[in-house]
Amino acid sequence: MPITRDEVAHLARLSRIALSPAELDHLAPQLDQIITAVAQVQEVAAEGIPPTSHATGLTNVFRDDEPYVCLTPKQALDQAPAVEQQRFKVPRILGED
Amino acid sequence: MPAELTRMTAAELSAALATGEVSATEVTQAHLDRIAAVDDRVHAFLHVAADQALEQAATIDTEHRRGTRRSPLAGVPVAVKDVFTTIGLPTTCGSRILEGWHPPYDATITTRLKQAGAIVIGKTNMDEFAMGSSTENSAFGPSHNPWDLDKVPGGSSGGSAAAVAAYEAPLAIGTDTGGSIRQPASVCGIVGTKPTYGGSSRYGVVAFASSLDTPGPFGRTVLDAALLHEAMSGYDPCDSTSIDAPVPPVVAAAREADVSGMRIGVVTELSGEGYQSGVLSRFAEAVELLESLGAKVTEVSCPHFKYALPAYYLIAPSECSSNLARFDAMRYGLRVGDNGDRDAEEVMALTREQGFGAEVKRRIILGTYALSSGYYDAYYGKAQQVRTLIIRDFDAAFGQVDVLVSPSTPTTAFALGERADDPMAMYLADLCTIPSDLAGNAALSVPCGLAPENGLPVGLQVMAPALADDRLYRVAAAAEAAFTGRWGHPLLAEAKGLLS
Numbered sequence: 176m177p178i179t180r181d182e183v184a185h186l187a188r189l190s191r192i193a194l195s196p197a198e199l200d201h202l203a204p205q206l207d208q209i210i211t212a213v214a215q216v217q218e219v220a221a222e223g224i225p226p227t228s229h230a231t232g233l234t235n236v237f238r239d240d241e242p243y244v245c246l247t248p249k250q251a252l253d254q255a256p257a258v259e260q261q262r263f264k265v266p267r268i269l270g271e272d
Numbered sequence: 273m274p275a276e277l278t279r280m281t282a283a284e285l286s287a288a289l290a291t292g293e294v295s296a297t298e299v300t301q302a303h304l305d306r307i308a309a310v311d312d313r314v315h316a317f318l319h320v321a322a323d324q325a326l327e328q329a330a331t332i333d334t335e336h337r338r339g340t341r342r343s344p345l346a347g348v349p350v351a352v353k354d355v356f357t358t359i360g361l362p363t364t365c366g367s368r369i370l371e372g373w374h375p376p377y378d379a380t381i382t383t384r385l386k387q388a389g390a391i392v393i394g395k396t397n398m399d400e401f402a403m404g405s406s407t408e409n410s411a412f413g414p415s416h417n418p419w420d421l422d423k424v425p426g427g428s429s430g431g432s433a434a435a436v437a438a439y440e441a442p443l444a445i446g447t448d449t450g451g452s453i454r455q456p457a458s459v460c461g462i463v464g465t466k467p468t469y470g471g472s473s474r475y476g477v478v479a480f481a482s483s484l485d486t487p488g489p490f491g492r493t494v495l496d497a498a499l500l501h502e503a504m505s506g507y508d509p510c511d512s513t514s515i516d517a518p519v520p521p522v523v524a525a526a527r528e529a530d531v532s533g534m535r536i537g538v539v540t541e542l543s544g545e546g547y548q549s550g551v552l553s554r555f556a557e558a559v560e561l562l563e564s565l566g567a568k569v570t571e572v573s574c575p576h577f578k579y580a581l582p583a584y585y586l587i588a589p590s591e592c593s594s595n596l597a598r599f600d601a602m603r604y605g606l607r608v609g610d611n612g613d614r615d616a617e618e619v620m621a622l623t624r625e626q627g628f629g630a631e632v633k634r635r636i637i638l639g640t641y642a643l644s645s646g647y648y649d650a651y652y653g654k655a656q657q658v659r660t661l662i663i664r665d666f667d668a669a670f671g672q673v674d675v676l677v678s679p680s681t682p683t684t685a686f687a688l689g690e691r692a693d694d695p696m697a698m699y700l701a702d703l704c705t706i707p708s709d710l711a712g713n714a715a716l717s718v719p720c721g722l723a724p725e726n727g728l729p730v731g732l733q734v735m736a737p738a739l740a741d742d743r744l745y746r747v748a749a750a751a752e753a754a755f756t757g758r759w760g761h762p763l764l765a766e767a768k769g770l771l772s
């Protein structure tokens with residue numbers, strides 16, 4: 176199933192990447208080619224084969240809930256693009272209305 | 273003296289440091305001088321840690337004078353891929369989005385290297401967020417293959433491989449998600465290992481595909497790689513996928529170097545069309561050599577390996593699309609377009625547009641597609657089933673043989689620019705290495721000669737079951753000893769130009 180330029184634009188929005196029209200023109204046919212190639216997995220993956228999400232077989236790894244020395248607020252905020260009153264300062268997250 | 277120090281292996285440096293014949297400061301300075309002399313042409317390093325390295329070396333020298341020796345690697349320089357967090361040094365992952373970022377903590381492996389007394393000499397170049405097979409996806413320009421500066425050094429850990437091949441460091445660490453240690457090792461003519469998944473800690477390794485990412489060592493000899501493998505590995509409670517088991521006896525296996533009686537399987541499917549003729553002829557020679565050393569060689573079929581590449585290019589992008597969501601311009605890293613009018617989502621999208629390169633965007637979008645409702649079952653779900661089939665192929669194969677072998681990558685180093693804008697051609701570089709990543713077992717690449725048609729190095733891949741990493745070193749060390757005996761010198765001695 177081919178992937179269209181509009182679909183790639185939609186996926187870019189979902190991915191929070193403001194692709195330029197030129198990039199969309201370039202990426203859409205490449206993604207179409209890649210998706211056609213990777214669709215081969217559908218040839219062999221028959222019903223009843225269990226999926227593998229990771230190979231170690233580990234499940235539910237917990238640690239004891241004990242206090243330990245962690246980053247200070249100064250260390251945590253040291254690399255922030257903007258800081259105010261010992262907090263990360265971010266652009267507004269709600270719309271006007 | 274300084275020029276010779278850079279030609280010594282880590283094992284030789286370790287011995288010379290132990291007797292006090294050389295100091296850690298001398299060894300470190302010699303490598304810093306070598307970097308200063310050649311790295312403008314190789315571009316293996318993104319950051320050279322001269323001051324920190326000399327400071328560390330002075331500490332080690334003081335300890336040695338007092339009779340304390342931390343480990344065999346005390347005073348030996350190690351180059352670190354720029355994906356491992358390092359206090360006091362930038363960690364960019366080859367990306368503009370992390371340019372100038374100074375992580376507030378050390379990766380567990382960084383800590384272990386420091387505790388072992390190894391000297392962190394700098395951070396090496398890589399494909400952005402470890403996505404690529406050539407280092408051409410680095411936002412800071414590609415590294416060059418020391419054998420031929422117009423060729424790629426492989427990737428994504430190409431800077432680490434190039435640094436070791438160019439004698440800028442005796443050892444380096446990288447990460448392997450689809451072949452990012454073995455493929456660069458192969459095309460640079462050195463040794464590189466992907467340990468068993470969970471055998472080396474991912475804590476402080478900036479995540480690309482968490483179910484696949486595996487840190488591992490590079491060295492110019494099998495023993496050197498084993499020494500670093502042992503020093504960096506082992507259980508880490510900070511990594512929830514870390515395996516709580518002893519590190520396999522890799523150094524002992526590298527010293528034994530004995531394959532007599534071992535059952536070695538040649539993978540039928542990792543050969544034939546698409547493989548360079550010189551790669552196949554050198555591989556065939558390596559197999560004959562192992563047989564002459566007493567190994568029992570058979571051909572083994574792994575019928576689902578041909579689906580490994582497509583499965584990987586669904587699983588890895590899916591995981592990356594989720595992992596790289598953390599680069600949201602809010603808490604660290606680049607922030608673009610925050611003019612007071614735009615909302616957080618717009619700033620995020622502008623930042624990610626400017627901060628990520630083309631391959632990273634391709635994979636995030638591909639992963640978003642594979643995970644989106646309506647396509648999840650057809651793509652990500654099917655890929656996970658294929659992963660099961662590949663594990664079953666390995667299980668069946670390891671029921672018959674102790675290790676599997678194949679070429680490490682289908683071709684020798686390709687030219688810079690040749691595949692840069694052809695993603696499918698680039699992805700084929702990982703054809704032989706991806707199965708072991710999907711299965712989480714252990715594999716390494718060891719040099720097995722030069723392709724007659726272009727004089728560039730070819731790698732032999734050895735694959736072993738999970739937690740049997742020692743078998744890799746046993747086979748590779750035996751092959752290395754026999755090959756070196758036949759050639760009369762290590763393979764790197766045949767390189768011309770920069771390396772002569």
